[in-house]
Amino acid sequence: MKKIRIPSSVPVNEIFEDFENKYAKYFGEDISATELANIKDAVLLLLHFLLPLRIEKDEKTGYFKILNSRIFNDLTGKKFKVAKDILMDETFPVIECDHKYYEGKSYGYKLIDEYFMKGGSILYDSYGKLITKYYRNVGQNRNKIFPKLDFLQSKLTKRITINGSALDFLDHFFKKFDDRIRLLNNEEFDIYQIENKRKIIEVVWRNDLGLISDGIFGATESESCQRFSSVFTRLKRELRHFIEIDGEETIEIDLKSSQPYFLNRILNSDFYDSTDSISLKSIFPELYNELFNTKKMVKIDNSNFNFILGHPYLLTLNKFNLLSNTDELLYNNIMNDNRVQEVFNYEINDNFTNSIYYPFKSTDNNIKYYIYSDIRLLYNAGSPPLSYMCGKIEDMTDIREFKSMNFHIDFYQHLTNYLDLSMTREQIKERFQLFLNNSGDRNKDFISKCMRRYFPNVNRIVEFFLRVKFEDPQLRLKYKNPFSLLLQRIESYHLLQVGVKNFCDHFPKEPVVTIHDSVIVKKSHQKYMIKYLKDATEKITGIPVRFDVKNSDPFESVDDLINQYLNDCRI
Numbered sequence: 001m002k003k004i005r006i007p008s009s010v011p012v013n014e015i016f017e018d019f020e021n022k023y024a025k026y027f028g029e030d031i032s033a034t035e036l037a038n039i040k041d042a043v044l045l046l047l048h049f050l051l052p053l054r055i056e057k058d059e060k061t062g063y064f065k066i067l068n069s070r071i072f073n074d075l076t077g078k079k080f081k082v083a084k085d086i087l088m089d090e091t092f093p094v095i096e097c098d099h100k101y102y103e104g105k106s107y108g109y110k111l112i113d114e115y116f117m118k119g120g121s122i123l124y125d126s127y128g129k130l131i132t133k134y135y136r137n138v139g140q141n142r143n144k145i146f147p148k149l150d151f152l153q154s155k156l157t158k159r160i161t162i163n164g165s166a167l168d169f170l171d172h173f174f175k176k177f178d179d180r181i182r183l184l185n186n187e188e189f190d191i192y193q194i195e196n197k198r199k200i201i202e203v204v205w206r207n208d209l210g211l212i213s214d215g216i217f218g219a220t221e222s223e224s225c226q227r228f229s230s231v232f233t234r235l236k237r238e239l240r241h242f243i244e245i246d247g248e249e250t251i252e253i254d255l256k257s258s259q260p261y262f263l264n265r266i267l268n269s270d271f272y273d274s275t276d277s278i279s280l281k282s283i284f285p286e287l288y289n290e291l292f293n294t295k296k297m298v299k300i301d302n303s304n305f306n307f308i309l310g311h312p313y314l315l316t317l318n319k320f321n322l323l324s325n326t327d328e329l330l331y332n333n334i335m336n337d338n339r340v341q342e343v344f345n346y347e348i349n350d351n352f353t354n355s356i357y358y359p360f361k362s363t364d365n366n367i368k369y370y371i372y373s374d375i376r377l378l379y380n381a382g383s384p385p386l387s388y389m390c391g392k393i394e395d396m397t398d399i400r401e402f403k404s405m406n407f408h409i410d411f412y413q414h415l416t417n418y419l420d421l422s423m424t425r426e427q428i429k430e431r432f433q434l435f436l437n438n439s440g441d442r443n444k445d446f447i448s449k450c451m452r453r454y455f456p457n458v459n460r461i462v463e464f465f466l467r468v469k470f471e472d473p474q475l476r477l478k479y480k481n482p483f484s485l486l487l488q489r490i491e492s493y494h495l496l497q498v499g500v501k502n503f504c505d506h507f508p509k510e511p512v513v514t515i516h517d518s519v520i521v522k523k524s525h526q527k528y529m530i531k532y533l534k535d536a537t538e539k540i541t542g543i544p545v546r547f548d549v550k551n552s553d554p555f556e557s558v559d560d561l562i563n564q565y566l567n568d569c570r571i
Contacts, residue, residue, distance in 0.1 A: 002131040006047040009118035026085045037128030042079035064098040064108030117199050119206035149221045149228045155512040158215040166242035194569045225488040232513045238554035245511050245522050254518040256546040257411035262490045267399050283489045398455045408544035419450050499536030
């Protein structure tokens with residue numbers, strides 16, 4: 001029989017004792033032994049899914065995990081309800097429900113606090129065939145998801161362990177955390193929230209270390225972002241310090257300023273018009289097809305004059321009141337240009353695809369137009385969607401300036417100096433990530449405004465991609481944030497599919513741990529990994545990159561980490 005990992009706090013043997021009689025009301029008295037065994041497996045599988053493993057993701061839902069009942073039923077032969085009812089039975093409750101329906105999924109569920117707040121997990125023998133079916137299904141899905149990262153799964157072996165001093169760190173950290181909590185002022189802090197968070201952090205950290213010690217790494221690839229995830233991905237940075245390979249010390253190699261660095265890739269015209277392995281067509285074919293095979297419309301009028309002549313001052317500067325006097329004069333001159341007026345006053349005939357102003361379509365009496373960005377615009381202009389611009393986007397002044405930033409030293413610090421700001425590195429990093437995000441605060445943020453003024457064409461391309469939504473409802477649901485996924489796929493290609501892959505080809509027997517934009521290897525292999533990572537990025541981008549080596553003593557950062565958690569709970 002297959003084993004499956006479940007919370008060690010749950011008294012499963014007690015649940016299954018006299019199981020047929022105790023829970024007959026949920027499945028009837030006349031039930032076969034095979035069906036009974038499969039129901040027990042469904043109970044084990046549900047407990048497996050409710051292992052408390054992720055703090056940040058589940059905290060937003062009160063630590064309730066949102067389950068997809070349809071998928072669970074497909075795996076178990078429609079046994080979600082019976083498994084859920086058994087574990088919520090009032091005589092022996094094990095889990096609870098938030099009774100909040102999440103579209104396309106189900107309600108949220110979690111272990112009751114008695115079991116949730118106790119860390120640890122165990123491997124439990126299955127009874128029927130459902131657990132075997134579950135593992136087989138996981139394997140089949142892995143093969144379908146993103147096979148280019150399969151090689152990373154084989155690199156996660158039991159040669160990867162946790163140094164015993166990790167438990168000493170946990171004891172030290174939580175003792176100090178408890179001491180700080182006792183001294184808190186309840187008028188400044190939500191004491192209940194802090195105490196609850198502290199308990200959950202310990203549960204998750206000890207669970208993660210236990211999984212690694214047992215050689216259970218939970219590897220999976222994501223088709224959407226093309227990233228490789230495992231228990232190490234969510235492992236707190238301070239705990240990654242204790243990872244060993246063959247009992248040897250490891251180091252973590254991290255790409256400095258990875259998001260702005262890989263933003264450079266989309267600031268090249270060959271990214272759009274080539275078909276090589278690092279082109280848009282190869283990296284994100286669905287997005288390529290969406291841009292090139294469908295007609296995307298961007299609304300323009302006198303107050304939001306976008307994408308007409310491709311002039312860097314004409315983006316959304318007027319819309320956000322960022323025009324200087326000189327800019328405004330230039331803006332007015334272009335608005336009065338005969339060519340522009342001709343476009344505004346041109347009467348588009350019904351067969352507008354044959355009209356001389358094909359990109360424009362009249363929509364109402366206010367003379368508003370739509371400009372279509374399709375494959376011809378990208379190919380002819382080299383940038384989405386600059387219909388009248390000549391030359392390549394990498395030749396534009398502000399894009400050249402952006403590419404010349406000191407990525408090989410520290411992009412965020414360089415940007416702070418460039419914009420003459422009095423901000424910390426972490427503050428400007430957070431603001432720049434907002435610039436790359438389509439949240440409601442983006443347009444109000446000071447850094448986003450600075451990017452529009454000083455790097456208008458970088459902003460233009462970012463805003464173009466942020467606006468893109470798939471026409472197909474299924475693709476729109478699957479790829480909710482295409483631009484974010486595009487940057488993640490570019491990062492995955494350089495670091496994982498090329499850089500780490502080259503290292504693994506040269507050191508085929510060496511284990512490797514990856515955490516998105518960083519890699520963990522033996523300290524003795526540090527220079528080799530950095531070489532392959534640099535080659536994978538600089539040879540393609542042509543921009544020097546910086547990799548940092550991290551292995552700081554976590555005992556020295558205990559106070560800072562505790563302060564971080566406490567500040568999150570200020571009233």
